[in-house]
Each structure stands twice: as structure tokens, then as C-alpha cells.
Amino acid sequence: MPAIDQRAPRRRLLPIAPEGLPFVAVGLGLAAVGALFSWVAFGVLLLVAGLVGAFFRDPDRDVPQDHGLVVSPADGKVVLIETTPDGHYAGAGRTQISIFLSILDVHVNRAPGAGTITGVDYHSGSFLPAFNDKASLRNEQNRIVLDAAEGPVGVTQIAGIVARRIVFRPTVGQRLERGERFGLIRFGSRLDVFLPTGTTVHATVGDKVRGGTSILADLDFADPRPEGQP
Numbered sequence: 001m002p003a004i005d006q007r008a009p010r011r012r013l014l015p016i017a018p019e020g021l022p023f024v025a026v027g028l029g030l031a032a033v034g035a036l037f038s039w040v041a042f043g044v045l046l047l048v049a050g051l052v053g054a055f056f057r058d059p060d061r062d063v064p065q066d067h068g069l070v071v072s073p074a075d076g077k078v079v080l081i082e083t084t085p086d087g088h089y090a091g092a093g094r095t096q097i098s099i100f101l102s103i104l105d106v107h108v109n110r111a112p113g114a115g116t117i118t119g120v121d122y123h124s125g126s127f128l129p130a131f132n133d134k135a136s137l138r139n140e141q142n143r144i145v146l147d148a149a150e151g152p153v154g155v156t157q158i159a160g161i162v163a164r165r166i167v168f169r170p171t172v173g174q175r176l177e178r179g180e181r182f183g184l185i186r187f188g189s190r191l192d193v194f195l196p197t198g199t200t201v202h203a204t205v206g207d208k209v210r211g212g213t214s215i216l217a218d219l220d221f222a223d224p225r226p227e228g229q230p
Contacts, residue, residue, distance in 0.1 A: 001103045012066075017058045017108050017184055019167050034123045056184075058108045061212035063179030068220035071179055072209035073155050073191045076101040078216075081205055085211070089143070089155050090194040097193045097203060097216050107184045110212040111176035111217065112193050113153045115146035120172055138188075146176065150219035151213045156195035157185050179212035194218065 027049025034041030064071060071150065080098035082088050101107055121143040140159040145152055157166050168183040176182060195201075200218040203209065205211065209216070 007048055015058055015060075016053055016170045018057045019056065019184060019186070020070070020130070021056075023056065027052050029136045055103070055107065059106065061110075061179060061210065063177075063212050063214060065178075066173040067152055069178070069215050069220050070112045070153070070193065070195060070217040070219060071095055071110070072099060072203075072211050072214040072216055073193060074107070074209075075105040075110050076103055076191075076209060078205050078207040078209060079190075080201050081201060081203065084194065090156075094154070094198045095195040095197070095199045095201060095217070097195070097201065099193075099209060101185070101189045101191070106211060107186070107189065108211060109155075109157060109183045109185070109191060110183055110220075111146065111178055111180045111182055112216065113146060113148045113150075114176065114178045115148035115153060116175045117144060117170055117172050118152070119145035120168065122166070125195055138207055140166065142168050144168070144182075148219065151196035153196075153219075154192075156192040156194075157183065158190040158192065159185055 020146060027045065031042055031045035031049055034045045076099040078097060079100045080096065082096050084092055084094040084096050086092045090092070090096070103111050123141050123143070142157040144157070146155070157168065159166055165186045166183070167185070170182050180196045195217055196219065200220070201216065202218065203214070207214070
């Protein structure tokens with residue numbers, strides 16, 4: 001059974017990703033039951049429900065609108081910036097920027113740039129720690145290709161050692177705007193972004209970034225002719 005969810009987005013009634021509402025509801029229900037036995041059980045279970053709600057929080061963000069910018073697809077830490085080698089699934093010579101999401105980060109994923117979705121490719125796999133570089137190739141992942149005006153942009157959702165479900169809501173042919181929400185990965189993960197040759201990178205390894213807000217790169221001087229399909 002595939003671990004990918006392509007349900008259509010729903011209107012948010014709370015600043016929580018819709019996929020998190022059932023988990024919060026279960027936590028609140030257990031807290032209510034716990035209150036029948038002791039206030040300590042009620043307090044502990046209510047705290048757990050609150051922590052779950054915090055994990056699925058989905059704050060609004062002010063997305064930069066300058067032409068050609070690439071924004072971070074998620075909150076987290078930049079752990080890798082390199083050029084893809086020959087034989088890489090994203091194509092050789094692409095600029096790869098990898099972001100690790102800890103359990104404390106916002107886990108809602110956003111489009112790094114504006115474009116039409118031309119490919120979605122889900123792969124089952126291992127569950128190595130998401131900060132491990134091998135996770136980019138071996139872990140469960142969902143590879144997305146956006147046809148941006150400046151060239152194709154790839155973004156890969158990668159499950160971590162705890163995460164076991166990737167959520168991706170749009171479909172092929174749908175257009176995403178820069179910073180638009182498109183999914184999440186439950187309970188720890190990593191996102192890789194693949195950019196055309198010649199992209200000007202503004203991020204550095206170790207940077208703490210925020211999804212939809214932090215600028216990773218500038219595509220204005222990128223080569224729109226990739227050596228391989230992202």
C-alpha cells in the first residue's frame with residue numbers, strides 16, 4: 001500500500017495542517033477519558049495532544065515575490081549544498097540543496113518556486129535518519145518536478161527514521177505558486193531541492209531556514225537546459 005496521500009487541500013479552520021486534526025482529536029479524546037481516572041492522567045494526555053498540535057502547526061508566511069527567487073520548501077537546517085554527479089536521478093550538474101527537519105520544526109512543505117507540476121514519482125525505501133546523506137537516495141521519497149519559467153525545479157520529500165507517511169496533495173498538471181503549501185511529512189524528514197546549472201545560491205550549510213520565506217537561490221542566471229530530467 002503506497003505511503004502517499006494526494007487528497008485535495010481543504011480550507012483550514014485552525015492554523016494546523018488538516019492531516020494533523022485527527023491526531024489532535026484523538027489526543028483530546030484520550031485526555032477526556034484520562035480525566036475520569038485522575039487529573040494527572042488528564043494533564044499528561046492534554047500535554048501530548050498539545051505537542052501533536054504543535055508538530056502539525058501551519059503558520060502563514062510572507063513569501064518573497066522578486067523574480068527568479070527560490071525559497072525554502074520547509075523549516076529546518078541546510079545540511080548539504082553540492083552539484084549532482086553523473087547518473088543521479090535528478091540529472092548531472094544540478095545544484096542540490098538539502099534541508100533537514102527536526103521534530104520541532106514546522107513540517108508543512110511549500111513550493112520552492114512557481115511552476116506547473118510535470119512529474120510526481122513516489123519511491124518506497126529505507127528509513128535512515130533524515131540527516132544522513134544516503135537518505136536522499138535510499139529512503140522512502142516522493143520526487144516532484146516543477147516547470148518554472150527559468151527552468152525545471154525538482155523537490156524531493158524524503159521520509160526519516162520516524163516519518164512513515166509522505167503527504168502530497170496536488171496532481172500532475174496543477175500549477176503551484178512560490179511558497180504555496182503542497183504537503184508534509186509526518187514526524188521528522190528531509191527535503192532536497194534540485195536547481196538548474198548556473199543557479200546563484202544564497203544559502204550556506206548550517207543555515208536555519210523557514211519554509212516559504214527564506215531565500216535559497218536565484219534562478220535568473222540559470223541555464224534552462226538541464227543535463228538530465230530532475
